[in-house]
Amino acid sequence: MLTGNPVVAKAVAELFGSDEEADCKIVFYVKERVPGEDGASEEAGCSPSRRPADDDAAPSRKTRKVEREIGSSLPGHKFVLRSTSEWFRTKIGRWAGEAPNVGGADDLGLELRVSLNSEEEEPAARAAIGFAYTGRVQAGSIREALEVRRQAAYLQVEGGVEACDEFIRGRLQAASGSSSSNGGAHGGAAQPPALEFFECVALFPDSVEGPSFAALLACAKQALVTHFPDALAVLNTPRLRKQLLALPAVAVEVLLAAEAFGTDTEASVLLLLAVWMEANFNRTDAPTRERLCRLVRLVQLGRTYLSCVLPALAAAFSKGGAENSPLSHNLTREELSAAGETIYDLTSPWYSFAARPQCVPDEGATYGWSISEQELKEALEAGGDEIRLRLARFQEGMSYMAARGFLWRPSIDIESGASAAGLFLCCDTSSAYQLPKKRVAGVVCLDTDLAVHCWEGSAREVDIVLGFGALSQFCIGHSRGTDDVLPLLQPAEIGGAGGPLAAWGRYLHGGKLSGSLKLRPPPRAAAGAVAAPQ
Numbered sequence: 001m002l003t004g005n006p007v008v009a010k011a012v013a014e015l016f017g018s019d020e021e022a023d024c025k026i027v028f029y030v031k032e033r034v035p036g037e038d039g040a041s042e043e044a045g046c047s048p049s050r051r052p053a054d055d056d057a058a059p060s061r062k063t064r065k066v067e068r069e070i071g072s073s074l075p076g077h078k079f080v081l082r083s084t085s086e087w088f089r090t091k092i093g094r095w096a097g098e099a100p101n102v103g104g105a106d107d108l109g110l111e112l113r114v115s116l117n118s119e120e121e122e123p124a125a126r127a128a129i130g131f132a133y134t135g136r137v138q139a140g141s142i143r144e145a146l147e148v149r150r151q152a153a154y155l156q157v158e159g160g161v162e163a164c165d166e167f168i169r170g171r172l173q174a175a176s177g178s179s180s181s182n183g184g185a186h187g188g189a190a191q192p193p194a195l196e197f198f199e200c201v202a203l204f205p206d207s208v209e210g211p212s213f214a215a216l217l218a219c220a221k222q223a224l225v226t227h228f229p230d231a232l233a234v235l236n237t238p239r240l241r242k243q244l245l246a247l248p249a250v251a252v253e254v255l256l257a258a259e260a261f262g263t264d265t266e267a268s269v270l271l272l273l274a275v276w277m278e279a280n281f282n283r284t285d286a287p288t289r290e291r292l293c294r295l296v297r298l299v300q301l302g303r304t305y306l307s308c309v310l311p312a313l314a315a316a317f318s319k320g321g322a323e324n325s326p327l328s329h330n331l332t333r334e335e336l337s338a339a340g341e342t343i344y345d346l347t348s349p350w351y352s353f354a355a356r357p358q359c360v361p362d363e364g365a366t367y368g369w370s371i372s373e374q375e376l377k378e379a380l381e382a383g384g385d386e387i388r389l390r391l392a393r394f395q396e397g398m399s400y401m402a403a404r405g406f407l408w409r410p411s412i413d414i415e416s417g418a419s420a421a422g423l424f425l426c427c428d429t430s431s432a433y434q435l436p437k438k439r440v441a442g443v444v445c446l447d448t449d450l451a452v453h454c455w456e457g458s459a460r461e462v463d464i465v466l467g468f469g470a471l472s473q474f475c476i477g478h479s480r481g482t483d484d485v486l487p488l489l490q491p492a493e494i495g496g497a498g499g500p501l502a503a504w505g506r507y508l509h510g511g512k513l514s515g516s517l518k519l520r521p522p523p524r525a526a527a528g529a530v531a532a533p534q
Contacts, residue, residue, distance in 0.1 A: 009135070012080060012133055013133050013134040013135070013136075015077050015080065015133060016129075016130050016133035016134055017074065017075065017130075018075060019075045021077060022075035022076060022077055023076070023077060023078050023109050023110070024075075024076040024077070024078055024081075024092075024109050024110040024111065024112055025073045025074065025075055025076055025109075025110075025111055025112070026073060026074040026075075026076045026112045026113075026114060026129065027069055027073045027074075027111055027112070027113050027114065028069065028070050028071050028073075028074075028113075028114050028116055028122050028125060028126070029067045029068055029069045029070060029113060029114070029115060029116070030067070030068055030070060030115070030116050030117070030118060030119060031065060031066070031067055031068075031115065032065070032066060032068055033063040033064065033065055033066070034063060034064060034066050035062070035063055035064075067113075067115075070116070070119045070122050071122045071123075071126070074126060074129065076110075076112060078092055078110070080132060080133055081112075081129075081132065084132035084133075084157055084158050084159075085129075085132055085155055085156050085157050085158065086156035086158070087154070087155045087156040087157075088112060088155070091112055092110065092112070095110055095112075114155070121147070121150075121151065123147075124144070124147035124148045124150065124151045125151040125154075125155070127139065127144075127148045127151070128148050128151035128152040128154075128155055128157050128160055129155065129157070131148070131152060131157055131159075131160045131163060132157050132158075132160070135159070135163070136163075137160075137163050137164055137167045139164070139167060141196065142168050142171055142172075142193055142196045142197050142200065143196060143199075143200050143203070145164050145167045145168050145171075146164070146168070146197075146200050146203040146204075147203060148160070148164055149161055149164035149165065149168075149203075149205075150203055150205075152164060153205065161212060161213075162212050165212045165213060165215070165216045168193075168197065168216055168220075169215070169216055169219050171193040172193050172194060172197065172219050172220055172222075172223040173219065173223070174193075175192055175193045175194065175223060175226075175227075176194075176222065176223045176226045176227075192223075192227050192243075193223065194220055194223035194224040194226070194227050195224075195227070195243055195246070195247070195251075197220045197223075198220065198224065198247065198248060198250060198251035198254070199246075199248065201248055201250055221254050221258065222260075224251060224254055224255060224258075225254075225255065225258045225260045225261050227240075227243075228240060228243075228244065228255055228261070229261075229262060229359070230261065230262030230263055230357070230359035231261070231262070231263040231264070231268040231269050231271070231272045231359070231402075232263065232264055232268060232359050232360070232365075232402060232403060233359065234272055235268065235271065235272055235275065235402035236367065236394070236396060236398055236401055236402055237396050237398075238396055238397050238398060241275070244272070244275070244276055245275070245276060245279040245280070247276070249280070249283075249284050249288050249292065252273070252276055252292060253291065253292060253295065256269065256273065256292065256295035256296070257295050257349070259354065259356070260357065261356065261357075262356055262357035262358065262359035263356050263357075263358075263359055264358065264359055264360050264403055264404060264519075264521065264522060265300075265301075265302055265404050265405060265522055266296065266297050266300035266301050266302070266305075266356070266405075267301055267302055267304070267305045267309075267404055267405025267406075268402065268403065268404065268405050269296055269297070269356070270296050270301065270305070270405060271402060271405045271406075271430055271432070273292060273293070273295075273296060274430060274432040274433055275430065275432045277289065277292070277432070278431075278432040278434070294348055294349060294350055295349050296349070296350070297349055297350065297351075297352045297353075297354075297356075298350040298351070299350065299351055299352070299353065300352075300353070301405075302404075302405075304404075304405075304442050304443065304444045304476075305405055307442065308440050308441065308442030308476065309405070309429065309433070309440055309442075312433075312435055312439045312440045313433060313435065315439075316434070316435055316436070316439065358521055360519055360520065360521040360522075361521070362521065364449075364518045364519055364520040364521075365518070365519045366516050366517070366518045366519075367394050367395065367401045367516065367517045367518075367519065368394065368395040368514065368515070368516050369392040369393065369394045369395070369401075369410055369514065369515055369516065369517060370392065370393060370395075370512040370513065370514040370515070371389060371391050371392050371393075371412070371512060371513045371514075372391075372511060372512050373501060373508060373511050373512060373513070375389075375391045376389070376391075376501065376504065376508075376513055377499075377500055377501055379391070380414070380500035380501070381500055383416070384416065385415065385416050386413065386414070386415050386416070387413070387414040387415075388411055388412075388413050388414075389411060389412040389413075389414070390409055390410075390411050390426065392409060392410045392515075394517075400428075401517055401519070402430075403446065403448075403519055404444055404445075404446060404522065405444075406427050406428065406429060406430075406444055406476065407427070407428045407429070407430055408425060408426065408427060408428075408446065408448075408517065409425070409426045409428070410423070410424070410425060410426075410450055410515060410517065411423075411424040411425070411426050411479055411481070412424075412486070412513075413481075413483070418484070418488070419484070419487065419488060419490060420483075420484035420485065420486055420487045420488055421484075421485075421486040421488060422481060422482060422483040422484060422485060422486070423450060423452060423464070423466050423481050423482060423485045423486055424479040424480060424481030424482075425446075425448070425450050425466070425468070425474070425479060425480055425481055425517075426478070426479040427444060427446070427474040427475070427476055427477070427478065427479070427480075428476070428477060429476060429477070440476050440477065441475075441476065441477075442475075442476050443473040443474060443475055443476065444473070444474055444476060445470065445471055445472060445473055445474070445522070446468060446472060446474060446519075447468065447469060447470040447472070447519075447520040447521075447522065447523075448467075448468050448517060448518060448519050448520060449465050449466070449467050449468070449516075449517070449518040450465070450466040450467075450468070450481070450515070450516075450517055451463040451464065451465045451466070451515050451516045451517075451518070452464045452486060452507060452513070452514075452515040453507070453509070453513075453514045453515055453516075454506050454507060455506060455507070455508070455509040456506070458509070461506075463515070463516075464485060464486060466481055466482060466485060468480070470520070470522070470523055486507070488503040488504065489502065489503045489504075489505055489506065490503070
């Protein structure tokens with residue numbers, strides 16, 4: 001296989017942008033209309049039949065087309081352009097017999113005019129021509145590479161499209177490898193390449209079925225799922241949740257359709273969609289929302305969602321509420337009739353029993369939480385016969401832990417004068433569903449341990465743990481726990497001094513009261529077809 005002479009390749013690359021041996025020049029321009037007249041002009045935005053009756057009274061709105069040059073001209077070398085671009089080869093062949101200075105060009109000879117849609121396209125067009133000389137993609141980001149790709153396709157620069165795809169694929173794969181080794185949910189402040197790629201949907205080619213871009217799209221999909229590994233990671237990590245809300249609908253569609261996207265139960269997938277939909281409802285149309293809804297595996301939602309949550313959503317929507325919920329698709333009589341004819345579309349993901357990966361390992365996943373001393377002190381000083389503390393923050397900064405499609409919060413209840421405090425776990429529906437309080441009545445099971453850390457000085461002692469088994473039932477909108485499970489120090493033990501926090505001394509360390517919530521995977525029957533963790 002011929003690899004070419006590197007000396008020649010270097011010499012050709014050095015000709016880019018150089019006047020040396022240049023025999024043509026490339027001019028970039030945009031077409032626009034300006035006030036005035038030409039032979040074929042019409043009043044802008046006004047058909048002849050609707051022109052003002054009094055032409056003298058109305059201001060002139062006639063325009064003419066002009067070509068406005070943008071940027072500086074680029075010295076060209078016909079032997080390079082002919083060899084690397086079908087577009088330039090055709091132009092040079094067409095204009096070769098014309099006057100040597102077409103369009104009034106200077107001593108560089110032939111002037112090759114490149115029409116662009118906007119002034120912003122000029123750097124990418126220049127870079128695409130640069131690739132014809134150097135074989136290198138000059139881009140600092142995925143967006144820039146996609147812009148160069150578009151111009152390389154327009155100018156028919158041989159190898160340019162494929163080189164841009166390889167550049168982008170390298171960025172995506174490097175980020176995926178880094179995310180895999182760092183747990184996916186961590187990283188720097190720079191925008192992940194997969195997110196940048198899907199933000200540039202407007203730059204995708206009209207047909208994404210070409211082999212080069214199809215392979216690139218598959219790589220981007222894999223990188224997206226690597227970054228957003230599962231529903232619980234996204235819902236319980238503020239950074240990932242914020243990034244999810246900024247995703248376009250096409251990226252969310254990729255995520256929900258991916259077989260590698262994990263969850264604890266399918267209900268958490270629906271919750272994730274509801275959270276995204278609440279923030280993006282006005283950026284989507286009805287067909288898009290319906291398409292996204294149909295990616296939820298309905299038959300795997302579980303009894304609580306199917307018998308309690310979905311009916312509540314349907315009832316709220318029928319009464320004019322929950323318009324922005326993920327299931328707010330109002331069926332017409334025609335749609336119901338069509339559905340009755342086919343009954344079930346078993347090809348739809350709604351009826352899919354394909355297993356999603358189980359994201360909760362067999363040994364469980366632990367979420368740390370804490371209440372600051374200041375928050376505890378303020379609550380105690382506020383007094384009252386009964387104090388209910390729901391001020392806990394989880395390690396990632398969230399005020400709840402999402403699991404099983406619901407939100408879970410620890411609660412510490414304190415009765416005035418009691419020798420011990422109660423520890424409870426609260427279960428709520430998400431506000432993303434836009435359901436009135438107490439609209440959802442039902443129970444949900446959660447296999448978990450709720451713990452409070454105990455300290456003796458700086459040494460960690462045995463935690464106080466409130467355990468809930470796989471069949472432990474929580475009423476939605478309520479809490480479950482035990483009174484008097486957290487013994488408090490009595491005045492005799494602390495000498496009657498120390499302020500309101502003194503009784504809590506064994507639970508305070510590092511300026512906070514802390515604990516953990518250990519989540520175990522649901523039984524397979526409760527998880528639908530969610531697969532066991534590998």
